[in-house]
Amino acid sequence: MSFSKSLNRAGAGMAMLSLLTVTGCSAESQNADQKSDPHAAHRAALETGDARHEMVSADVTLSDAPMVDQDGNPRTLASDVVGDRIVVVDFIFTSCQTICPVTTSLLGEARKRLEHIPDSQLAFVSMSIDSNTDTPERLAEFAARHRANWTFLTGEKATMDAALTEMDAYSTNPEDHAPMVLIGDAQSGHFVRVFGLPDPAFVESRVQDYLTMREARCDDPGSQEHVEHAMDTHGGPQ
Structure with a gap:
């Protein structure tokens, strides 16, 4: 998707950076959880509502x-x-x-x-x-x-x-x-x-x-x- 104003581009860039940062932190947290709890991945699937099909x-x-x-x-x-x-x-x-x-x-x-x-x-x-x-x-x-x-x-x-x-x-x-x-x-x-x-x-x-x-x-x-x-x-x- 293209944006006509540089401000919108900057805003999109900041939003993406924020998303990547949150995702990265979440992944690190999940990896840490799995080291202490071998069932962490399964618990996460249940907690995030993985009942959808x-x-x-x-x-x-x-x-x-x-x-x-x-x-x-x-x-x-x-x-x-x-x-x-x-x-x-x-x-x-x-x-x-x-x-x-x-x-x-x-x-x-x-x-x-x-x-x-x-x-x-x-x-x-x-x-x-x-x-x-x-x-x-x-x-x-x-x-x-x-x-x-x-x-x-x-x-x-x-x-x-x-x-x-x-x-x-x-x-x-x-x-x-x-x-x-x-x-x-x-x-x-x-x-x-x-x-x-x-x-x-x-x-x-x-x-x-x-x-x-x-x-x-x-x-x-x-x-x-x-x-x-x-x-x-x-x-x-x-």
């Missing part, structure tokens, strides 16, 4: 490498846990004290809203992002504490890191991971990435959108592209 189309590959669930059973994500279901995936670590418990509770509420959909069509999955710590026993305790009656997965670090990377959910430091949920239909391969704490009603509506997409494909296979485009651009079928 942003949805974007996602290019996702689901791993079929060997993992293990919270009951100690060998599982694979793609062919076993998900199959051709609609799926909601989130990313947690059991020592998390802020965002992960909140996310899990919100997804529990979403699952209640969707309990009329059979397990053969819909799966909820929580992926560990700290597999060195998250044993099946710890995952089971976390799931029980937050009343999460769905599949939690962990495994060898190299396996989990590769799987998370394929889903664009890998973080070198678990405490720094941002709240994010993947929702998609493994049958069609269409996924969306939802940033921010998941609103149960929003998750419910996205899953219902995928059910609508499936019905549309059955009625008119050529309609899939239109429905997916509507979902990407407007948040749901039109």
